[in-house]
Amino acid sequence: MTRLTSDAKGVFPIAPTPFHDDGRIDTASIDKLIDFYLACGSTGVTVLGQLGEAPKLEHTESVAIAKQFIARAAGIPVVVGVSAPGFAAMRALTREVMDAGAAGVMIAPPNTLRTDDQIVGYYKQAAEAIGADVPFVLQDYPLTFSVQMAPSVVRRIVMEVPSCAMLKHEDWPGLEKISTLRGYERDGSMRHISILCGNGGLFLDYEMERGADGANTGYCFPDMLCDVVRLHSSGRKDEAKDLFDAHLPLIRYEQQPGVGLAVRKYVMMKRGLLASAAQRKPAAPMSTTTQQEVDQLLRRLARHDKRAQL
Amino acid sequence: MTRLTSDAKGVFPIAPTPFHDDGRIDTASIDKLIDFYLACGSTGVTVLGQLGEAPKLEHTESVAIAKQFIARAAGIPVVVGVSAPGFAAMRALTREVMDAGAAGVMIAPPNTLRTDDQIVGYYKQAAEAIGADVPFVLQDYPLTFSVQMAPSVVRRIVMEVPSCAMLKHEDWPGLEKISTLRGYERDGSMRHISILCGNGGLFLDYEMERGADGANTGYCFPDMLCDVVRLHSSGRKDEAKDLFDAHLPLIRYEQQPGVGLAVRKYVMMKRGLLASAAQRKPAAPMSTTTQQEVDQLLRRLARHDKRAQL
Amino acid sequence: MTRLTSDAKGVFPIAPTPFHDDGRIDTASIDKLIDFYLACGSTGVTVLGQLGEAPKLEHTESVAIAKQFIARAAGIPVVVGVSAPGFAAMRALTREVMDAGAAGVMIAPPNTLRTDDQIVGYYKQAAEAIGADVPFVLQDYPLTFSVQMAPSVVRRIVMEVPSCAMLKHEDWPGLEKISTLRGYERDGSMRHISILCGNGGLFLDYEMERGADGANTGYCFPDMLCDVVRLHSSGRKDEAKDLFDAHLPLIRYEQQPGVGLAVRKYVMMKRGLLASAAQRKPAAPMSTTTQQEVDQLLRRLARHDKRAQL
Amino acid sequence: MTRLTSDAKGVFPIAPTPFHDDGRIDTASIDKLIDFYLACGSTGVTVLGQLGEAPKLEHTESVAIAKQFIARAAGIPVVVGVSAPGFAAMRALTREVMDAGAAGVMIAPPNTLRTDDQIVGYYKQAAEAIGADVPFVLQDYPLTFSVQMAPSVVRRIVMEVPSCAMLKHEDWPGLEKISTLRGYERDGSMRHISILCGNGGLFLDYEMERGADGANTGYCFPDMLCDVVRLHSSGRKDEAKDLFDAHLPLIRYEQQPGVGLAVRKYVMMKRGLLASAAQRKPAAPMSTTTQQEVDQLLRRLARHDKRAQL
Secondary structure, rough: OOOOOOOEEOOEEEEEEEEHHHHHHHHHHHHHHHHHHHOOOOOOOEEOOHOOHHHOHHHHHHHHHHHHHHOOEEEEEEOEEOOOOHHHHHHHHHHHHHHOOOOEEEEEOOOOOOOOHHHHHHOOOOOOOHHHOEEEEEEHHHHOOOOOOOOOHHHHHHHHHOOEEEEEOOOOOOOOHHHHHHHHHHOOOOOOOOEEEEHHHHHHHHHEEEEEEOOOOOOOOHHHHHHHHHHOOOOOOHHHHHHHHHHHHHHHHHOOOOOOHHHHHHHHHHHHOOOOOOOOOEEEEEEHHHHHHHHHHHHHOOOOHHOOOO | OOOOOOOOOEEHHHHHEEEOOOOOEEEHHHHHHHHHHHHHHOEEEEEOOHOOOHOOHHHHHHHHHHHHHHHHOOOOOOOEEEOOOHHHHHHHHHHHHHHHHOOOOEOOOOOOOOOHHHHHHHHHHHHHOOOOOOOEEEOOHHHOOOOOOOOOHHHHHHHHHHOEEEEEEEEOOOOOHHHHHHHHOOOOOOOOOEEEEEEOOOOOHHHHHHOOOOOOOOOOOOOHHHHHHHHHHHHHHHHHHHHHHHHHHHHHHOOOOOOOHHHOOOOOOHHOOOOOOOOOOOOOOHHHHHHHHHHHHHHHHHOOOOHHHO | OOOOOOOEEEEEOOOOOOOOOOOOOOOOOHHHHHHHEEEEEEEEOEEEOOOHHHOOOOOHHHHHHHHHHHHOOOOOOOEEEEOOOOOOHHHHHHHHHHHHOEEEEEEEOOOOOHHHHHHHHHHHHHHHHHHHOOOHHHHHHHHHHHHOOOOHHHHHHHHHHOOOEEEOOOOOOOOOHHHHHHHHHHHHOOOEEEEOHHHHHOOOOHHHHOOOOOOOOOOOHHHHHHHHHHHOOOOHHHHHHHHHHHHHHHOOOOOOOOOOOHHHHHHHOOOOOOOOOOOOOOOOOHHHHHHHHHHHHHHHHOOHHHHOOO | OOOOOOOEEEEOEEEEOOOOOOOOOOOHHHHHHHHHHHHHOOOOOOOOOHHHHHOOOOOOOOHHHHHHHHHHOOOOOEEEEOOOOOOOHHHHHHHHHHOOOOOOEEEEOOOOOHHHHHHHHHHHHHHHHHHOOEEEEEEOOOHHHHOOHHHHHHHHHHHHHOEEEEEOOOOOOHEEEEHHHHHHHHOOOOOOOEEEEEEEHHHHHHHOOOOOOOOOOOOOOOOHHHHHHHHHOOHHHHHHHHHHHHHHHHHHOOOOOOHHHHHHHHHHHHHOOOOOOOOOOOOOOOHHHHHHHHHHHHHHHOOOOHHHHH
């Protein structure tokens, strides 16, 4: 059983939850997804995140999905989103997925937290609730959760809660935050943690320059994310940026709150990674215009990256 | 099986969830509580609300508690709070408690809703998710949920979602809102619904004057709430106000966010309604000073209401 | 020229801004108001606060009003609200009113502040902008401003910004906060500051017990606030509470956001302190029902306090 | 005197306010800026917006800056941001700048507005306060102001407030919103208004496709914005997109809240449009790393657009 550690690097794609058009879970596509993630060099995978439509799943479904991902993940760590309004539900899901072999869990802050003490206190209580032996990912996403964590608050959590192994960094703007956190490590005031970046990858090019360890996001070309991280890590930074910039118009388009998930699933369906682009209800349908725009973005991208020729 | 209807009147106390000091559910106190509610003239009861520590309960515990309340409620309607971040969990809990004989459910809005359309859309989807045959209580509590519903939005929900049976009114200030809603009924633009009032009862005296049907709150003297509603309804309004005013210093004290639940459980323990004042973790302990202040408030109240002589 | 100091005690009423029915400033009522405040024992006065309709005043009007209050205040300190979205406007108003003899200014936090560092940083910048020699009141009112200051944040401001002389305490619940702050003073980690309480006076009875120095609010019976603080300070606590409790139904009614100011001005007009209850536009008119309810509250109050016989 | 009309098209750059290093207003750069805007084909200009550091200006400074822009604008309309916490300040500034020849004003919603009625009511009151004859721009920017306007709310404002001439569209995601609003015009339920887009230009390519009339944003290459709108409008859409995509990495980088303005001013200084990149205090300095990243982004951009060779 792989445990998530603070040395994690590379790309942990955020997996969408595949559904059939009628709302049933599409288990065949789960296998296809995870096989693809492995093939393109992902070093982990995160399931049941915000864009995994977790709130639309009943508890038993969540557990079944996590188990299927874990079973087929061939040893790379699987992180499971367990954010919940109460610690009871969080603990219950954590217990089951950890028993099934999850590497750790991801916890987003409830959007009522305001003061530094409230935020730190919440993560202490959460870590106690799920068990001090369960590694967790701290999700820092103020745009969606309205919770703003100063770098010093991240440091307090890291230092006061030993089971915090990774930061899913999606503050915006967050480049200086990464620099500050890595500075804390250098000056000895914070132990090292893994920093993987979200925000749809919109700033991945410079997040890597600032010291991030990779990506933890669901962009519809996870293989591109793996390439960019690989190229950057091997010193081929210009190539990394050229590839990244070619994808940026689509990354930006997919990063729209609301319609973003529909775009992501649509492209992944066109790529053969999902049998259907369906979201479970309630879901906003993608307009025809949006679809045409995505098709155009793919055509334009295909001039630079053949994988977009669909 | 009693179903909640839009003609509900009187007092539906919000029941706290009784715990032993070690965090186990105190089933004996559940029986004691419901017997007390019946004895003092409650016309219904609401369980697993915001102050019922619902988020600290695992799913099976929630179901068990609801079932015990229902079994002993002797025919008065039991409403169960089912608010959840996703419709899957909401539907699952609703299904089980309705099968067990609940009269209806209560649904609070997620605090991310902003526009009128978002709020109406949410309740339409929720009603569809739990089943159009399940009566529900619309909880309007902007102070806690940050969701502001204009009277016209309440009207849209009432008119577009037939299973909306009751408004738990706790907007603040809300007196004009009650008047506006009752005006909609008079001018024929909205069907009649039951309006029971929350906010710890802080405005109950004038809410009754404005046309509310009673109270739906957890103040530690539910018997006083029953008396006030009874006196008011039988035309003895000055007596109702005299009794209410005597309790107001304590009502106000208990209405403090955060410490309020501790105060409520402490007084209910002193009254013999709960074996312990314990909250399940995480819970802020009540300070000694707070306890002394509550004791003093009770002593002062006892000069007017013997029930406070504890 | 009186300067506000951290030893301030007693009652600083929040003065409403008197208008004629046509929206012009009613200068005669300003004199009447300040004479009344002096006569009933106020130890200071605060003008142009949230409920002083400051945002409806042009700069020159604000300055004129402040000057008139200062000129007639006979030596008691006049604090002027200078909260503004930018430091330029804040500095400009501060400069003029301090030149005219104001004792200090009051600064509310912009509602976009979230983290501890943001809040402390804001007050440092504000103090620098208005000048380090200008004493200011820190307004802590999360219900209205959505800014939550932990006690440790108040301490940081007090310790890092020497010109912070007073806390206008209106956190809710805030009793423990007062105890914590006074505890900081006792353990030597924070210098002493004056704490006067707002929130319409709703918790004044127990705020005094916790160590507050008095009230800083606009309740329509400032003379009662003065009596309560005087009785409490001279050890006649039961008398203080009896008087306070008699007023609580009206205090609570006036403390409704939105309609509260209309209620306050209406009662002050009935008391002869204002020539008109008019608010400058835009203003929500008070309904006939509200007026009748206030009249009833006054009649009921008059049984205990003759001053309410109007 | 040019008045803003609902037929406005093209690019209205949001002008930064130029400062010397010591915080004084740099009037020479104001002339340089406006000359540049005219030379590159801007059809209007907006001054004293959010990123014009308006809150750091005293009233007389704001008026002086607006007057200078207007005097040199050679007949293209100048829109002045007049957002303020109160209508008095808004009216005062509007009066002065309209007298000086401004074409209209821009009004952002206060971030306390929630319900549809509150938003519509606010704009009705604002329009009445500034005068029904003053054309205004409705700023719809939920990311910054936390105010969410459904398309139906925009329609209500347009239909109920005749002086609303333009929408500064910066909802995100907002493509469907533009389509919906243009659909309202086609089905006759809303009169035509001008829609210019903000958000740093991040979605300008597809906003034009959806029916926007152009851009109203402060990106450091306003000449590129003019080119893109011109190319798009003349049917050369692929060229427009090629140029836009080349700028996207920098657009995205500049669109970071907080540091964005520093980046913008830095590039404009390098381009010779500003004598200094200084912001008036309080301002966060740009880190050396940020500066190096911007330099790199410019070098990479220069491969496609010579104007970035600085």
